[in-house]
Amino acid sequence: MKYRLKIHVSLKLGHSDPEGETAARLLKELGYKVESVSVGKVYTVFLEAASRREAEQKAEEMCRRLLANPTKDDYMIAVEEMK
Amino acid sequence: MKYRLKIHVSLKLGHSDPEGETAARLLKELGYKVESVSVGKVYTVFLEAASRREAEQKAEEMCRRLLANPTKDDYMIAVEEMK
Numbered sequence: 001m002k003y004r005l006k007i008h009v010s011l012k013l014g015h016s017d018p019e020g021e022t023a024a025r026l027l028k029e030l031g032y033k034v035e036s037v038s039v040g041k042v043y044t045v046f047l048e049a050a051s052r053r054e055a056e057q058k059a060e061e062m063c064r065r066l067l068a069n070p071t072k073d074d075y076m077i078a079v080e081e082m083k
Numbered sequence: 084m085k086y087r088l089k090i091h092v093s094l095k096l097g098h099s100d101p102e103g104e105t106a107a108r109l110l111k112e113l114g115y116k117v118e119s120v121s122v123g124k125v126y127t128v129f130l131e132a133a134s135r136r137e138a139e140q141k142a143e144e145m146c147r148r149l150l151a152n153p154t155k156d157d158y159m160i161a162v163e164e165m166k
Contacts, residue, residue, distance in 0.1 A: 008125065023126060026149055032141060033131035040125045042091065043106060048116035058115060066109055
């Protein structure tokens with residue numbers, strides 16, 4: 001079965017986010033009433049797996065092993081079966 | 084009123100995504116049955132606006148003026164009112 005994983009990686013609270021701070025500053029300079037900006041990444045992964053449960057487990061593993069840094073990142077996983 | 088904008092910026096179909104290709108290659112080397120990976124960004128913006136409609140309009144503008152590159156990026160906007 002084929003699955004689409006959406007993996008959203010964002011910085012843990014309290015970690016500095018220079019890219020977000022720069023975006024916030026530029027948006028303020030453009031005149032927007034912006035309070036703060038944070039920036040995260042979304043990985044869309046097409047994966048072959050035997051079941052939804054296996055796809056979820058693999059996604060967890062991928063985050064721990066490659067996609068997220070456990071020291072500074074949080075992640076959220078959504079799994080969708082493809083037709 | 085305060086609004087939280089979630090702005091998801093991703094590459095248009097057909098544009099090369101070296102970061103996604105690298106992630107796909109590494110995941111395959113780690114043994115995962117990955118077909119492809121694409122990488123996008125999510126900006127979470129806290130914005131002061133008079134109404135939801137104004138917040139949506141400002142988000143559109145921000146994408147066109149700063150956050151997305153109209154030549155190569157697609158974007159999706161979600162607006163949520165904060166309590």
